[in-house]
Amino acid sequence: MPKYGFLLRSAILVQFPDLSVKVRFSEERPKPANADDGSPPPAQAPILVQKLLRPDTMYCLFDAAPPGLTHIFFTLPPHQQRFVVGQTLTERRLTVLYREISTDPTYRPRNPAQGLGSLNFTKDDTNPDAVFNWGQRIMNVENYGRELVKKLRDPERMMKDGKYLFEDEFITSAVMALHLNDRILELVIGDLNKLAALPGDSRFQLSTPSKRSALLPPLPRKSKPVQVPRCVALFRPRPPSPRLEAQLVTQHAESLRQKRAIERARNPAPPRQIIIADNRYFDFNIYPVRQREFVPSNTVLPVDLIFSLRQPDPKYFNTPLIKLVIAIPFETIQKKKPSAKSTEYMIPDETNKTKTDDPRPPFTPLLGPNPDPPMPTMLSNMRFNIIKHFGTKNEGFENHLVLEVIPRSAAGVDVSLVRDASFLMSGVEIVSYEGPGVLEPKPYVHLLQYHRFYEKAPLKEGTQVVVKPL
Missing domain, CATH: 2.60.40 (Immunoglobulin-like)
Structure with a gap:
């Protein structure tokens, strides 16, 4: 059952209509109750509804609300990634950010979002080992691979127990593609300090609780209602009643009308022109x-x-x-048939x-x-x-x-x-x-x-x- 949701209206949705939405939950996320007949508990879907109401408006519903819902992620879809040569390219300089890539399958990078550092290449048409050709705007893959091997085999940062974390002495096409792949832009709504303490994303979209939770006993009818703490984010201030709102509008309508009349008298609008066929205004x-x-x-x-x-x-x-x-x-x-001329x-x-x-x-x-x-x-x-x-x-x-x-x-x-x-x-x-x-x-x-x-x-x-x- 939906418990929380949002309406997102942004021009980004027009440019990226298939924007990806992911959510993260806390350890105290409410689990579904089991049935009496011993049937397995129902699965919990992180996102119940996600659809576009208009080209610039998205509608999402979740089965948990804060504080059970801790983070919402907006990311670009993977098929819209691109390949980039570097991070910054000017008329005289190219800045490349190297990433931590290892051939050891057991190695885990310290921080996947942080690279090994940046390196600046300046324009030099006489250098045969230049990485980038500014005149033709073409990257020399061979020279680029040699520079990348030097960084990935850096003894200060890419060695562990006396062994190189990157053992290859050349760059394969897969490593080149991973290195040139542009990072996916991501917008996170939530506390970033608590993000590292949460469990990672599951492999499947639907997940079931690991333990079967027992049913709560029914409350007696004559008992007082249990005071359940409410989340402030779920409630809005109640607007005034239509009758009271109409009285307020009637009370201030005349004063607003007088203020607008005074403003129009002070700043009269220019006369509206009639469209002429030869009028140019752009x-x-x-x-x-x-x-x-x-x-x-x-x-x-x-x-x-x-x-x-x-x-x-x-x-x-x-x-x-x-x-x-x-x-x-x-x-x-x-x-006509192609000729030998230009x-x-x-x-x-x-x-x-x-x-x-x-x-x-x-x-x-x-x-x-x-x-x-x-x-x-x-x-x-x-x-x-x-x-x-x-x-x-x-x-x-x-x-x-x-x-x-x-x-x-x-x-x-x-x-x-x-x-x-x-x-x-x-x-x-x-x-x-x-x-x-x-x-x-x-x-x-x-x-x-x-x-x-x-x-x-x-x-x-x-x-x-x-x-x-x-």
């Missing part, structure tokens, strides 16, 4: 994470792009904003252009063919969600990747509240350009702003992105 820019001048076109690695949507001076409109649509042109796949996109030289040259394409692509980057994420404004799809001819955005920035509220959001709607799209493949002269193509990215009651006539604007080789 500063729209696209640039990489590390610099804002241009987008590199000849990089062999995907680029992380920031779509900056900022409103320095908030405007007031008579209808709420229901969505922002961003259309990014991408290169189509040629259906397949990179060719830009004609404007200085040597003649009347016989082919006309320029109707649009200049920014992304490579068939782009499928990960789902973009909002940077600061959590009022919006982002969905993506490929544009169609009916939409007028054929060969475009369309991103829709949609408010969480079904009624939309007031434009005056949207100072920043910027987001990050990682792992973007930029189309490669080549040609005579200095090439600076400027692909045009469309921005459409849809307001309620004006869905058929969105505000249209956009920005040009400067693309050139490094």
Whole structure:
């Protein structure tokens, strides 16, 4: 039977809908009573109910309450772990945290959460034993393995009874994967000082008590009720009755109305404007994470792009904003047979252009063919969600990747509240350009702003992105 629970509402649930929840109980956790017929006691489930009521709201019920329930753990699911080279990476330095890994099956680390220490690698293009290549952003696995062996065979910390705790003189793929595996983020609610004294997690989710507890004798009917200590966390202060609450509201309604009238007289709101077709109120820019001048076109690695949507001076409109649509042109796949020439996109030289040259394409692509980057994420404004799809001819955005920035509220959001709607799209493949002269193509990215009651006539604007080789 449920005895305790919680409602969790957080934007983390939207990013990680399969967030893992675990609980820990104390030694005094109440055990289920046995039946008179000698049947085994029922099993106790740590979590009775765990489900998402909404994309940002989780509902959980437990069969024990504090002080029997001591800790609640929120962890990322194991399948969402990632591999990382180090803890910190800058333009000149890489910081790596080494972990305690032993080949002795009987060895238990002193503190699994604490590593052997950190080591800093500085950028040196002339060093053949460098661990990381800053230019190509690639790790040298062989050099990295040698450095790892030195740390795991440290005589001061990794020796016991005259023997190395790590006996191998090379790094296997399993040890490399364990070392590069990023740690799972964990949020603990409870007293951390009492966590070490509790028994470890059981192998199975359902557990039964080790001893059969006897039934308590029934209490006599005429006896006084037993005073059971109650947990303060289970009870809330009783709200006033509806009748008394209505009287309080009536008593203060007039004074609140007068205060609001005085505030409106002192700070009058600016007049609400009517939407005009050529009105531009978002500063729209696209640039990489590390610099804002241009987008590199000849990089062999995907680029992380920031779509900056900022409103320095908030405007007031008579209808709420229901969505922002961003259309990014991408290169189509040629259906002809592959030729020996380069397949990179060719830009004609404007200085040597003649009347016989082919006309320029109707649009200049920014992304490579068939782009499928990960789902973009909002940077600061959590009022919006982002969905993506490929544009169609009916939409007028054929060969475009369309991103829709949609408010969480079904009624939309007031434009005056949207100072920043910027987001990050990682792992973007930029189309490669080549040609005579200095090439600076400027692909045009469309921005459409849809307001309620004006869905058929969105505000249209956009920005040009400067693309050139490094």
